[in-house]
Amino acid sequence: MTGPLVEPEAVPEWLRPLVKVSGDVDSSTFTRFVVDETLTRSAAVLILFGERANGPDVLLQRRADTLGSHAGQVAFPGGGAEDGDGGPVGTALREAEEETGVDPSGILPVAILPELPVPVSRFAVTPVLAYWHTPSPVHAVDPGETAAVARVSLADLADPANRFRVQMRGRPWKGPAFDVEGLFVWGFTAGLLSTLLSLGGWEREWDTGDVRDLDVALAEHRARNAARGEASGE
DSSP states (O other), X not given: OOEESSOGGGSOXXXXXXXXHTTSOOGGGTOSOOOOTTOOEEEEEXXXXXXXXXXXXXXXXXXXXXXXXXXXXXXXXXXXXXXXXXXXXXXXXXXXXXXXXXXXXXXXXXXEOOOEEETTTTEEEEEEEEXXXXXOOOOOXXXXXXXXXXXXXXXXXXOGGGEEEEEOTTSOOEEEEEEEXXXXXXXXXXXXXXXXXXXXXXXXXXXXXXXXXXXXXXXXXXXXXXXXXXHHXX
């Protein structure tokens, strides 16, 4: 089942457009890839929206640099399905608690998006949208898996100064990217975020013609982070 899990009135006004449209989208809204029989691993991610004094935000994490797949990449909390999860909502909540320490009792799942393929890891991923009505502290529970956890402002994600596109050298693929709050977001997660900003009505006009080499953009991002760390004495 995909689509809304609650009535739109159950969430703040700023989140209602996304809940309403969740039943009208299919996988082609988010990706040109299709789920096929080669994607043998079911997974789910939690797209957890909250709100602080500076406005709405979303929970992201940076994977540890030592992991065998997607090392160092920014992602939504999530992972492979396990027996007993009872579906993608259960998988997403369990993984989010294991990875970030978030308290599931403060989370309201509001919609299930269509299953999306991640061919590089052979996962078929179901995104679960949720509202964080009672926020709890979060942190990198296992440094061997997660390097950092952050609540990232939707306004900062939508800021045109923080958005561009990246391409892999020698490949035709191009995709959206964000350099925001010390995080470099690209790939599957950036594609989802980009589409959700549009569907939710939060997107601002940005320069889609600004296409950067992925390796160069990543190196520049790491250099800026290192310089900031040196300046702050970290």
